[in-house]
Amino acid sequence: MNRYLWPLIAVVALLVFLVMGLRHGDPRALPSPFIGKPAPQFELPTLKNPEVSIGTEHMTGNYALVNVWATWCVMCRAEHGFLLDLAESGAIPIYGINWRDSRPDAIRWLQELGDPYLASAYDEDGRVGIDWGVYGAPETFLVDPDGTVIYKHLGPLDPAIWQREFVSRMNGGGAD
Amino acid sequence: MQRFFVLLVATFLMSSAAAIDTDKRFDDPELQARYEQLISEVRCLQCQNQSIKDSNVSLAADLRREIARMIEEGKTDDEIAEFLVVRYGEFALYRPRTTGKTLVLWLAPFLLVLFGIYALARVVKHRTSLPIDDDSEIKG
Amino acid sequence: MIPEIGQFALILALSLAICQTVFPLVGAHRNDVAMMGVGRTAATGQFVFVGIAFACLTYAFVTDDFSVLYVANHSQLALPTLYKVSAVWGAHEGSLLLWIFLITAWTLAVSRFSSGLPDAFAARVIGVLGFLSVGFLLFALLTSNPFDRLVPAAVDGGDLNPLLQDPGLAIHPPLLYIGYVGFSVAFAFAIAAMISGDLDQRWAKWTRPWTTAAWMFLTLGIALGSWWAYYELGWGGWWFWDAVENASFMPWLIGTALIHSLAVTEKRGLFKSWTLLLAITAFSLSLLGTFLVRSGIIVSVHAFATDPTRGFFILTFLAIVVIGALLLYAWRAPALDSDAGFGLLSRETFLLLNNVLLVVATALVLIGTLAPLVIEMATGGKISIGPPWFNVAFLVPTIPLIILLGLGMHTAWRTQEKTTWVRTVRIPAIAALVLGVVIPLFIYGRVSILLVVGCAAAAWIVVMSLIHPIRALRREKGAAGITRSVLGMSVAHLGMGFFVIGVTIVSAFGVESDRALRPGETIEVAGYEFEMRELRNVEGPNFSAIEAEIEIRKGGDFVATLRPQKRQYLVQKNWMTEAGIRAGLDKDLFVALGDQLGNGGWSVRIQYKPMIRFIWLGAMIMALGGLIAMTDRRYRSKVRKTAAVDSAAAEATA
Numbered sequence: 001m002n003r004y005l006w007p008l009i010a011v012v013a014l015l016v017f018l019v020m021g022l023r024h025g026d027p028r029a030l031p032s033p034f035i036g037k038p039a040p041q042f043e044l045p046t047l048k049n050p051e052v053s054i055g056t057e058h059m060t061g062n063y064a065l066v067n068v069w070a071t072w073c074v075m076c077r078a079e080h081g082f083l084l085d086l087a088e089s090g091a092i093p094i095y096g097i098n099w100r101d102s103r104p105d106a107i108r109w110l111q112e113l114g115d116p117y118l119a120s121a122y123d124e125d126g127r128v129g130i131d132w133g134v135y136g137a138p139e140t141f142l143v144d145p146d147g148t149v150i151y152k153h154l155g156p157l158d159p160a161i162w163q164r165e166f167v168s169r170m171n172g173g174g175a176d
Numbered sequence: 177m178q179r180f181f182v183l184l185v186a187t188f189l190m191s192s193a194a195a196i197d198t199d200k201r202f203d204d205p206e207l208q209a210r211y212e213q214l215i216s217e218v219r220c221l222q223c224q225n226q227s228i229k230d231s232n233v234s235l236a237a238d239l240r241r242e243i244a245r246m247i248e249e250g251k252t253d254d255e256i257a258e259f260l261v262v263r264y265g266e267f268a269l270y271r272p273r274t275t276g277k278t279l280v281l282w283l284a285p286f287l288l289v290l291f292g293i294y295a296l297a298r299v300v301k302h303r304t305s306l307p308i309d310d311d312s313e314i315k316g
Numbered sequence: 317m318i319p320e321i322g323q324f325a326l327i328l329a330l331s332l333a334i335c336q337t338v339f340p341l342v343g344a345h346r347n348d349v350a351m352m353g354v355g356r357t358a359a360t361g362q363f364v365f366v367g368i369a370f371a372c373l374t375y376a377f378v379t380d381d382f383s384v385l386y387v388a389n390h391s392q393l394a395l396p397t398l399y400k401v402s403a404v405w406g407a408h409e410g411s412l413l414l415w416i417f418l419i420t421a422w423t424l425a426v427s428r429f430s431s432g433l434p435d436a437f438a439a440r441v442i443g444v445l446g447f448l449s450v451g452f453l454l455f456a457l458l459t460s461n462p463f464d465r466l467v468p469a470a471v472d473g474g475d476l477n478p479l480l481q482d483p484g485l486a487i488h489p490p491l492l493y494i495g496y497v498g499f500s501v502a503f504a505f506a507i508a509a510m511i512s513g514d515l516d517q518r519w520a521k522w523t524r525p526w527t528t529a530a531w532m533f534l535t536l537g538i539a540l541g542s543w544w545a546y547y548e549l550g551w552g553g554w555w556f557w558d559a560v561e562n563a564s565f566m567p568w569l570i571g572t573a574l575i576h577s578l579a580v581t582e583k584r585g586l587f588k589s590w591t592l593l594l595a596i597t598a599f600s601l602s603l604l605g606t607f608l609v610r611s612g613i614i615v616s617v618h619a620f621a622t623d624p625t626r627g628f629f630i631l632t633f634l635a636i637v638v639i640g641a642l643l644l645y646a647w648r649a650p651a652l653d654s655d656a657g658f659g660l661l662s663r664e665t666f667l668l669l670n671n672v673l674l675v676v677a678t679a680l681v682l683i684g685t686l687a688p689l690v691i692e693m694a695t696g697g698k699i700s701i702g703p704p705w706f707n708v709a710f711l712v713p714t715i716p717l718i719i720l721l722g723l724g725m726h727t728a729w730r731t732q733e734k735t736t737w738v739r740t741v742r743i744p745a746i747a748a749l750v751l752g753v754v755i756p757l758f759i760y761g762r763v764s765i766l767l768v769v770g771c772a773a774a775a776w777i778v779v780m781s782l783i784h785p786i787r788a789l790r791r792e793k794g795a796a797g798i799t800r801s802v803l804g805m806s807v808a809h810l811g812m813g814f815f816v817i818g819v820t821i822v823s824a825f826g827v828e829s830d831r832a833l834r835p836g837e838t839i840e841v842a843g844y845e846f847e848m849r850e851l852r853n854v855e856g857p858n859f860s861a862i863e864a865e866i867e868i869r870k871g872g873d874f875v876a877t878l879r880p881q882k883r884q885y886l887v888q889k890n891w892m893t894e895a896g897i898r899a900g901l902d903k904d905l906f907v908a909l910g911d912q913l914g915n916g917g918w919s920v921r922i923q924y925k926p927m928i929r930f931i932w933l934g935a936m937i938m939a940l941g942g943l944i945a946m947t948d949r950r951y952r953s954k955v956r957k958t959a960a961v962d963s964a965a966a967e968a969t970a
Contacts, residue, residue, distance in 0.1 A: 004646040007596075007645065015639075021689050022624050022631065027615045028224075030265060100238075125238070125241075127238075129238075131263060135235055217704050265698055266697055270700050270703060281684075281705065284680060285676075285712035286712060288679055289673070295672065304660055306656060308730045
């Protein structure tokens, strides 16, 4: 073969790769390393009642949503209405992790806008957030009855995403 | 093996790094240097391509705090890297860790230079066998 | 109305570009002088109309026409006029228009300065450049039209990204793009030669000044970008191996290799096919860079707000251009081998080494930039490759390159007699090693392997670069002086030496300190005292800021007052930090405000950066060397007679 064809072959390979790269999706999207693994263990005081604590062990036995939120997070407000609807429908218990927030502000926020959470953990210094690999609010984790993380969604939830990403995973193949 | 190469060149690069103070200050200069080195190599995940050393966002500050805590607790660099990788994946580290795939990455510079020298040797060998006198001279 | 004129002008430019492509290429094939002449006219017309479009867009910005979507997105009533102008190229659509404008400018320059070229060859070059214009104009008109309307018009705009509101921005992209786009000329020269099948030493002579010119602008553009990042981004770094930085650096590395390879081809008629390949690669990397930055495929602070559709378009265009060029290459290259030889110790060998090492360096940068994407697609895992890898990897080919640089300059063509060579090289080598130890030890009080290597390398290059000029100064009256080519080479390499010393010293001796400061407090960093005298609120045209007044003293003596600010821009609401810098050739003192602390103080990043200005000074001197070299007499001779002879020759071979 004409050895002068090698550059062409290399370039075609590079181009094919770049086309694949284009269709690959958002380069910033970071899949959670916990998918398929047990949810990170934590125990924190609840938001409303610091005497009571909540942790991962309270969340087993059923599918559960763990939603990371904060009052300074604009997108959290955007998804709040949907979370309220979801909580009312009883489809799934929702637990909150109030991430790096001010307790009084957070309590007031829930009073004004409604509280979809069975309970919210108060993660003042963000350490539990780091343990869950959180890097931007809102993030929502789907945990199965055994306590394994099945899915993580970055960004606000809406009915379409709920159906497509969460319901499908609960019906389809859970950890059982 | 990768460690060796990295250490080899890193010795070139790091051995004279002057004291760089940053917000978590350890009294022990060795710990402080370790701290700065580590935070310069961790990605700020809320940012568009910056280290947590150079970023002021809350997550960067939190991660710096955690790393400082772990150094104080006596964890090794590898353990700290593992801590971050468990939570955020390999993406969090700017220095790719050595696994099968990344070993190639660390060897690449040497392999490429060797290949280049080989190709060059072939060309030179060929050319030195050809006559060097011709009228191709253009003045200037 | 004006935006519509602008859009119409672009459409006209597109039709002219099509003429500029078709007529000259067909005309060259048929040796039809009239057809070939269309190329030059079309090139002028295209320049005029794209210029009109560019002027219309600028007008829309300066008159706050928020009925134009692009203006509404990137400008604001309160934006200072200078930045309204620079906002024209501050985002994707406008910077694309700038790119197109610069292609037409380079094409015009080629058509004006090509009287020494045979008609058919010049026509082909202009035709190829026309093809590139067509591609980019289509890209703009179909996917990225800067003149799209916003109905109803916005009352006020979304403001220019505050990071870009800076004089450095006004110049960095244009300079960079002039270089980026300029490699299209070398590319066109390569394609023209491959079409006709003629590639000889004269071709190399014609190509060199154009390539050097593009390289020169790219050098300045990259240096300016680095300097701007240093003072604007607030963290005091000057290179981060960010994907977009790499996108501009790769064409520069190959461009440097190309300049050196052209020297061999011009002098000895050797490496013709290799030079061709480099010319194709340099521009391909420019196109690749455009793709990487605008397609959304990589993460970067610099990336334009992006869109995979645009990515596909550019990729398709890139594919057509590069595959076309490489097919021509595979066809023509085999016939280009020559039978000339050279000795083991010769300029040719050193230039080959130069090329090998530069290509390796480019390959490493490309690998580091794309490998995360490769790995993610292959295994699903995301990794990061950042400065820790790049800094190590890049040094591997670069340290030998620097050492060889000094040797190659003083090695004769064809074969170098060993004893004279050793005599020339011996003393500077020893001097360099000595200086390598002495400089860090006596000026900064410390040595290490890095320091000795870096300082010795810098001293080595500087000394070796000065030999030719000094000999020329000391020559006897009447003896041949130094040509601009050789002087340019010496100056450019001298610039490289300055660059290396800057990087070495600042990497080794730079000090960074993040501390908390309250008004009235003083802290000590690197032997200087920094006192925060007061904090105050300051209002700017489109921002409000907290400003700290920092007084710097050394040993009690006043050195400077700096006023770093933390600004909040009114529209986009991001917080920007404006560093206070006391600049000097021997060192910079750098202060930036970090975060407000609870106790009335602020976290402050203070940096001591010795010799950092040498980095950019070195780059500027390199560019100056390029300028000197490309104005060498032999490129400027207009030989009408030769042109006539060449036309006759072209007729015979067409």
